[in-house]
Amino acid sequence: MVDTLSQTFSALADPTRRAMLIRLKDGEASVSDLAKPFLKDMSLPAVTKHLQVLERAGLIAKSRAAQWRPCRLKGEGLKDAVDWMEQYRKFWEERFDRLEEYLKTVTAKTKGKGKKHGKGQQ
Amino acid sequence: MVDTLSQTFSALADPTRRAMLIRLKDGEASVSDLAKPFLKDMSLPAVTKHLQVLERAGLIAKSRAAQWRPCRLKGEGLKDAVDWMEQYRKFWEERFDRLEEYLKTVTAKTKGKGKKHGKGQQ
DNA sequence: GCTGTAGTTAACAGTTAAGTTAATTAACCA
DNA sequence: TGGTTAATTAACTTAACTGTTAACTACAGC
Incomplete structure (x- = not known):
C-alpha cells in the first residue's frame, strides 16, 4: 500500500480515527485532548499510533508547544x-x-x- | 470493525478493488472479466476474495447466469x-x-x- | 457420462494492523 | 535538582488481511 488514495481510505476505515477528525473540525487539540474520549477503551500509545496514521495520510498535522503536540486538521488530504x-x-x-x-x-x-x-x- | 462506514472505506483502501469498481462503471462484468487485468499479479481465488470484500461492503452485487457470476456496481454504498x-x-x-x-x-x-x-x- | 469452463472453498503462510505494558524523552514547575 | 505532566518509543501479542496451491462445485455441450 503505497499510493495516497489507499492511505487516505485506510486511515478513514477506523471509527476512532474518524472521531478524532471530527473533533479536530472544532479546532486544534493536543494528543491528550484527543485521547480523552478513548482512554476507557485504549491506552495513550494506541492513540499516538492512530494519530501517526492520520499524519502519514496527510489528514492532520502536529506542531509543538511546550510539552504539548497540538494537532490540526488538514482537510486537503480528503x-x-x-x-x-x-x-x-x-x-x-x-x-x-x-x-x-x-x-x-x-x-x-x-x-x-x-x-x-x-x-x-x- | 463492524460499522458500515469502516467497511466501505476499508474496501476502497485497495487499488485492485478500486480498479474493479472503475471497470464496473462501464456495466456488468463476470468474475473472469474483472480478473483479466490482474491475473499477471494474482490468482483467481485472490480476485474472488477482493470481490467478496466489495460485496460485503455493499459496493457490488453478484448474480448468476449459467456458470457465470455477473457483478454490477452498487453505487449507493458509496x-x-x-x-x-x-x-x-x-x-x-x-x-x-x-x-x-x-x-x-x-x-x-x-x-x-x-x-x-x-x-x-x- | 465425460470434458472444459467458471468460480468458490479449504488450508495454509507471510505481512500488516492494532492493541498492550514498560521504559524513555522532553518540557514545565517549585 | 527532583517531581509532574505530555507524549513517544520499544518490544511484544493477537488478529486480520492478502496472497498462495489444491481440491471442489456447478453448469454447458457433445
Missing part, C-alpha cells in the same frame, strides 16, 4: 478521495435507472459525443 | 462515505482561511444561528 468517489455520484443519485436509460438514448443519437473528461484515475 | 467526507469540504476548498475568518465574524453577529444540521455522525 480532496482526492472525494474526487475519486464523485465519479460514482450518478450511481447513487435518485432515479438513476431512468437517468441511465435516458443517457443511453442520447448517446445513441449523438454517437460518442458523451466521452468527456477521461481523467485516467485509478 | 453515498454515506461521501456524505461523511463532505462535512470537511470547506477544509480543502480554496481560500478557506479567509472564509473561516469571515464565518467567525458572521456567527459572532448572529450568536448561534450557525448551529445547523447536527447529524450526529461518527
Whole structure:
C-alpha cells in the first residue's frame, strides 16, 4: 500500500480515527485532548499510533508547544478521495435507472459525443 | 470493525478493488472479466476474495447466469462515505482561511444561528 | 457420462494492523 | 535538582488481511 488514495481510505476505515477528525473540525487539540474520549477503551500509545496514521495520510498535522503536540486538521488530504468517489455520484443519485436509460438514448443519437473528461484515475 | 462506514472505506483502501469498481462503471462484468487485468499479479481465488470484500461492503452485487457470476456496481454504498467526507469540504476548498475568518465574524453577529444540521455522525 | 469452463472453498503462510505494558524523552514547575 | 505532566518509543501479542496451491462445485455441450 503505497499510493495516497489507499492511505487516505485506510486511515478513514477506523471509527476512532474518524472521531478524532471530527473533533479536530472544532479546532486544534493536543494528543491528550484527543485521547480523552478513548482512554476507557485504549491506552495513550494506541492513540499516538492512530494519530501517526492520520499524519502519514496527510489528514492532520502536529506542531509543538511546550510539552504539548497540538494537532490540526488538514482537510486537503480528503480532496482526492472525494474526487475519486464523485465519479460514482450518478450511481447513487435518485432515479438513476431512468437517468441511465435516458443517457443511453442520447448517446445513441449523438454517437460518442458523451466521452468527456477521461481523467485516467485509478 | 463492524460499522458500515469502516467497511466501505476499508474496501476502497485497495487499488485492485478500486480498479474493479472503475471497470464496473462501464456495466456488468463476470468474475473472469474483472480478473483479466490482474491475473499477471494474482490468482483467481485472490480476485474472488477482493470481490467478496466489495460485496460485503455493499459496493457490488453478484448474480448468476449459467456458470457465470455477473457483478454490477452498487453505487449507493458509496453515498454515506461521501456524505461523511463532505462535512470537511470547506477544509480543502480554496481560500478557506479567509472564509473561516469571515464565518467567525458572521456567527459572532448572529450568536448561534450557525448551529445547523447536527447529524450526529461518527 | 465425460470434458472444459467458471468460480468458490479449504488450508495454509507471510505481512500488516492494532492493541498492550514498560521504559524513555522532553518540557514545565517549585 | 527532583517531581509532574505530555507524549513517544520499544518490544511484544493477537488478529486480520492478502496472497498462495489444491481440491471442489456447478453448469454447458457433445
